[in-house]
Amino acid sequence: MQAIMVRELRRSFGAREVLRGIDLDVDYGVIATLLGPNGAGKTTLIRILTTELMPHGGEAYVAGFNVVNQASEVRRRIAVIPQDARPISYMTPHEFVYSYLLLRGLPRNDARKAARDSLEELGLWDFRNTPIYQLSGGMTRRVLVAAVLASNAEVVFLDEPTVGLDAASRRVVWNSLRRYSDSGASIFLTTHYIEEAEQISDIVFLIDSGLIVSRGRPSELVNKLPGKYVVEYPASAGTEPCIRVGSSCFSFVDSLDEVGDGAIRVSPKSLEHYVLVTIRSWGEGNEEG
Numbered sequence: 001m002q003a004i005m006v007r008e009l010r011r012s013f014g015a016r017e018v019l020r021g022i023d024l025d026v027d028y029g030v031i032a033t034l035l036g037p038n039g040a041g042k043t044t045l046i047r048i049l050t051t052e053l054m055p056h057g058g059e060a061y062v063a064g065f066n067v068v069n070q071a072s073e074v075r076r077r078i079a080v081i082p083q084d085a086r087p088i089s090y091m092t093p094h095e096f097v098y099s100y101l102l103l104r105g106l107p108r109n110d111a112r113k114a115a116r117d118s119l120e121e122l123g124l125w126d127f128r129n130t131p132i133y134q135l136s137g138g139m140t141r142r143v144l145v146a147a148v149l150a151s152n153a154e155v156v157f158l159d160e161p162t163v164g165l166d167a168a169s170r171r172v173v174w175n176s177l178r179r180y181s182d183s184g185a186s187i188f189l190t191t192h193y194i195e196e197a198e199q200i201s202d203i204v205f206l207i208d209s210g211l212i213v214s215r216g217r218p219s220e221l222v223n224k225l226p227g228k229y230v231v232e233y234p235a236s237a238g239t240e241p242c243i244r245v246g247s248s249c250f251s252f253v254d255s256l257d258e259v260g261d262g263a264i265r266v267s268p269k270s271l272e273h274y275v276l277v278t279i280r281s282w283g284e285g286n287e288e289g
């Protein structure tokens, strides 16, 4: 059985079809990342998978249960951080995580231990008794991560879990996500940080205008690009062959001897280049694709 199985999933808002037939599978024990430009349909997909929104077509199963007609079974097995979620600000991190676990049905002693372990892991133990409204934005976000990762949910959904976190905090969260998935659970997250997706994902799904346009391990996707290096020129340079991405164009070369005059940047090829070449509208800074 898979942690997540989605077939031909569709959803519209008014006349606009936002999900146009999504297919994806996520195994247990992995971190899966949904990457895509603003408005691609990421949050809509997460809202359907977490039983918050009804699909208009197709099927989705989470932890083996149908998200429409077995929604309560799904809810029992998942933990979610929705986009823009905030913990209750007058509580302390300890009160928030502990009460979240009690609400999920953990016995008191288990909840106390899990809350402590998770707050320690996310670097929040020293602040456990500080009201959340006195914490920084990044620490507040980590309180939410501490709560869901203290749960024993089989599938965890995180809509942009690391927004606003500094580089060190982001790494703390990455390590916690990895530990959680290593225990056999699955993590399904969205992010705008392509470098983050490359670092932490076992599998990446690229979504554009409501369709999955590419999927694979980050290294597999990067290896679909030719050459070893990416040379970036101004779009006006007219260098051939060159793939236009926004105001730049990218040339893929095997050797630095091939770098022509006017190059603005040379770097090893990466997931970012794959994504920009695959979803050109991202490079245009185009919100709605």
Ligand SMILES: Nc1ncnc2c1ncn2[C@@H]1O[C@H](COP(=O)(O)OP(=O)(O)OP(=O)(O)O)[C@@H](O)[C@H]1O
Residues within 6 Å of the ligand: 013, 018, 036, 037, 038, 039, 040, 041, 042, 043, 044, 045, 288
């Ligand atoms: N409740 C709603 N009513 C009407 N339109 C909606 C609603 N929710 C989402 N949409 C539209 O559906 C499209 C996809 O939105 P969604 O939030 O899923 O995108 P996203 O990929 O998560 O974007 P972002 O990266 O900006 O968070 C957008 O055009 C959005 O305006």
